[in-house]
């Protein structure tokens with residue numbers, strides 16, 4: 001679910017630290033996370049109530065909130081001092097809602113990719129089956145009927161994965177550059193006179209981020225975005241472009257994002273559901 005973006009897991013190291021530790025990279029001013037957030041001053045504990053297991057996030061908030069993540073985990077947010085009994089009473093009241101949503105996510109849970117013949121893989125929002133053929137040289141071609149892959153050993157799944165990922169990367173390089181070139185003028189127009197330069201693009205396979213923007217004018221995008229429809233890629237690019245002006249996700253950032261892409265919330269949600 002959309003809100004799975006903003007969960008704090010104390011088990012995980014802050015991702016920010018990873019970047020800070022890399023010499024020569026400078027400072028990452030923004031990261032677009034989908035699995036962790038770096039907010040602190042919260043406590044997270046694993047709780048059980050009846051049949052429900054849930055992550056309880058206590059913080060300085062004033063109200064109760066809950067959501068079900070795309071992996072069907074229930075997360076409950078509560079004010080720090082609230083007694084557990086009060087939280088549990090509320091969970092009991094919401095039992096039906098929780099069950100409905102957990103069921104939905106469990107049913108949709110995607111299996112890991114196996115890279116076997118016939119398995120479907122995404123490219124710009126469309127699914128194509130893999131068609132594996134034995135040949136001396138490895139290669140990938142996309143046609144209407146699917147991804148035609150030649151490989152010395154069709155049974156070697158890791159090799160197939162490498163071939164396909166190399167293909168994705170090459171495609172992403174062209175596509176992402178095109179989209180950035182198409183979208184940057186919108187930003188230039190909106191912020192005329194500020195002298196922003198089009199960021200240069202870097203592509204990576206990333207586990208926790210869709211993209212980030214670097215103080216040195218480098219936008220890094222997750223190659224995985226090449227699987228999503230272009231409008232969702234556009235959302236990430238516009239989001240990162242907004243960080244040229246605003247280095248956080250505050251009101252100013254959201255206002256600018258809303259002007260450039262009025263339905264960004266919808267896109268954000270769609271993206272999380274598409275590629276998690």
Ligand SMILES: [Zn+2]
Nearest residue numbers: 030031032239
């Ligand atoms: Zn951001």
